[in-house]
Structure formats: structure tokens, C-alpha cells
Amino acid sequence: MTNTLHRYGDSESFRDDYIVFATPSNDRNDVNSIPKLKKFLEMALPFKPVSIGDPVHGGTLRPARNLHTTSNWKRDMTPDFRAVIDGIDTPASVVAIFDNQLAAKQFLKLVADADLGLSINMSASVEGAKECCHFAGVTRHSVGYSLGFEGSTDKLPNSQQLKLTTMCGHGMVSASLAKKMIDWVKEGRRTPAQAVTYMARFCSCGVFNPARARRILDEARKKME
């Protein structure tokens, strides 16, 4: 899976985007891994991640199947971290997303000390991840670089929409919705915080970073790229 690797932006734009994964490997360390995955996310909570998620059930904001009409006026936009942790029932990558390096590196150090035995990865700027490793006393094992997008790039939307849509690495957040949300924020029809919740619900594994998305929407309100 490359679902967080190809986020669009330069290193500077990843300053509030640090994703830490715990991944069990099929037939190698997946047996009895569910309690470890839960522990990993529990350990993340004191560092105030902006989101957590699991690929089977989703992130902290999820669609509702039976909304009442009043939700158009009074909808609960509160992310539910507990539901993510309690809902883990399958050995699969879980993620904790942080909007600052300090929290990410302190969490990484704690995870390294906890010795869960699962593969731990960080998806972030190359330098940002290196600094976290240094702080946590971790020696990098492997690295997967993103070389970005090529080919028919004329088919891609503008850079602000791309920054938003690529935060769901499975491509579930559409460019049209991203554009609509930018427009709505510009018009003052919704706040960036509200607009982010709509997009985040489409990300089926919870890797969408609401803090970075809020910043991008706020920047787009003032200046269209």
C-alpha cells in the first residue's frame, strides 16, 4: 500500500503531517497482534493525534447510515477516537496522525521503548522522519521515497485541491468535493473546520489529516493557487 506516500506538496507543506503506522505482517507477526495494535493507538492518545484510523473500519469521523433531518442544522462533528480503538478486530495497519513533530517524535520514542514487535513506519517529509528517528534513538531500516506524479499530469486538479485529495491515499476524496469545499469556505458558507469533516468521512482508513486540511482550506480562502 502506498496510501500515505504520495501526498502532494513540498517538505514545508508537510510540517504538520506526521503519520505513524503499526503494521502486522501476514504469516510473520500477525497472530495475536490485535491487542498490540490497540495498545499502539492507546499510547498515541496522550500525544493528541489529530486522527487515528484503521483500514477496515475507518477513522475518527465516519459516515452515518441513518441520520435525522435535524443533522442538517445540528450535526455532531466530534471525532470519535474511542470507536477506532474499540473497533479494531482485524490484523491490519493502524495509524496515528500528528500535526507537530514534537508529538510525533515523543510518540515514536515511546513506541520504540514498548517493543511491540510490529513493523513501525513513519510517513512524513524525508528530513522530518529522520529527525524523529534521531530523537527516538531508532536506526532506519528501509525507506520508500515518493517521486511524485508524472505522465498525464494535465489531468490533475490544481495544487490546493491535490493537497486535499491526496490526503486520502486511496483516492476516495474527490477533486470535485475538494473544490466545492474550497469554494464554500471562500464564500463563508462553511468554516474550514466544518468543511474538513465532510472530506474526512470519505477517507476509509482514517489517514486524512484534518489539521493540515484546515490549514490548506484557510490558505485557499485567501489565495487561490
Place this chain on the structure above:
Amino acid sequence: MKINPNKCVACGNCTYVCPMGAIYVDPTINRATIDRDECVECYACYYGLSTEHLNPPIVRLIRKIFQWGRLRFDPEPDICPTAAFEPDDLQWPRVVRRAFSDPRATHESTGVQGRGTEEVKTNDVTGRVKWGEVGFTIEFGRPGVGVWIRDIQKMTWALAKAGVAFEKKNPFTLLMSDVSTGTLREDVLNEKVLSAIVEIKVKVEQTQQIIELVREVEKDVDTVIALGVGTRCDENGEEHLVAPILESLGYKLERAKTNMGLGRITNSIESKKQEEPKEVPSETR
């Protein structure tokens, strides 16, 4: 995927959420409609939209009155007010679309879950990409462009000719009728998917050759391509072999996924096997 015309009220919310832009309100029937050629069965509409269960005739009447009065109701944009989306019973080969587009889908078509494999994310326990090797992930179609499988075959043919090793567990490799030539099953060629990842492994020395090959073939492929390059770090956690090659080819390395090397084999049967993947051969360090 289909939209039940008896339920749809043509509110248009769904037209924005389709990653492929395949949903539109057909003015002749005044209902949202899916372009089946462009739909990749990602289910973003079905799973992503929250649903209400309002009475369609009443909602249509209210919408008509509002329209007549030039009034704008400002509802939540991620809701289907009448739960009008209904999944199709997908048959082969159309089910391949869903397998490569809906991240929640299990791969009935290939028997593997997800669009790719664990690649370097679990390299500390699998040893898939060893010292001196490079694992490429060549992803087609994402974000939001999609790709016809027949287009990907142009790349797999060229890669096979260059003698690369396709990742055996990758779902896309499983669609090949002949892995040695990179030839795909004929019955899936005319299917469109949201994204597909071709995974290969080569020696570090072949890095430039593969990138140049991809750049050449992509001119003839009508979609976007995202390239990922995974490799081992040395005993100090540094990576000085591949990055310089990539930078010499003009890439600015902004983002990466870093495997911290904290994993180990704990399953009882596998524990009996040696953990040599974690070792970097001293002579090549």
C-alpha cells in the same frame, strides 16, 4: 453501483463526491445517473455519503417550491437524503473494477486484499527488498484520473522485457496470464480502475534504467503515474545509494515512508525460521 430512480431527488450532492466524476443529474429524467463506463465501482458514493431516509415525493415537492421561489436550502453536502444508492451484484470481469478501486473490498478476483502489498512497510520482517535492491511501486490512475487496464499492459510488457521481477503477491501480478512477458488476462483489459500498483524489484544499478523506461512508456499511457522507490538503509540508518541516483535524475525527495526496523517475527511457526532479512551483509555495507 446504481441509483434507484424511485428514491433519487436529484439534489446533486453525489455528483461532487464521485472520484471519477461519473455521476451527473440527467436533465431528461431529473435523476442522478451513473456513467457505467467511467464508474470504477469504488463505492465512495455508497459508503462515503451519510444517509437520511426521507420521503422522496415530499423532498421533490419541497425542492420544486424552493426552486420556484429562487430560495436556496443549504444542506450538508455529504448526505444522500433518500439513501438512493444500491450496490450491483458485480460479475467477472466488472468485479475487477471494485477490487482495484474500493479499498474496503476483499479481492474476490485475485484473492489478495488491497491494491498492493506490504512492500517496504514490513521489510524489517519480510526482507523483501534486500541490501543492494530497489523495490518500485508504479501506481497508475491515482488521484482521481483512473486507468484502463489495457494501458497498464504497455508498462508491464516493457518491464518484463527489461527482465524485472514482478512481486508475486501483488494483486495486479495475479491478473497476468504470463508473468514472464507481463501479459494480462484478455478479459480484464477493457476494465477501468481507480488505481493499480505494479510492484517490481531490481538491483540498485538498474534504478536509472527503470525510471527512464517508465518515463518513455508513460508517454503512451493516458493517465497519471506515481512512482515509489523503496530500499534498505545501511547499519547507521543512512541511505546513500539510491537517493543520489534519484536526485541526479531530477527528483527532489520531499516525502518518504520510513521503516523503523522495530518489527520482528513472532508467529510461532515462522519464529523457527531465521531472521536473516534483518542483517545487512557486512561486505556490502
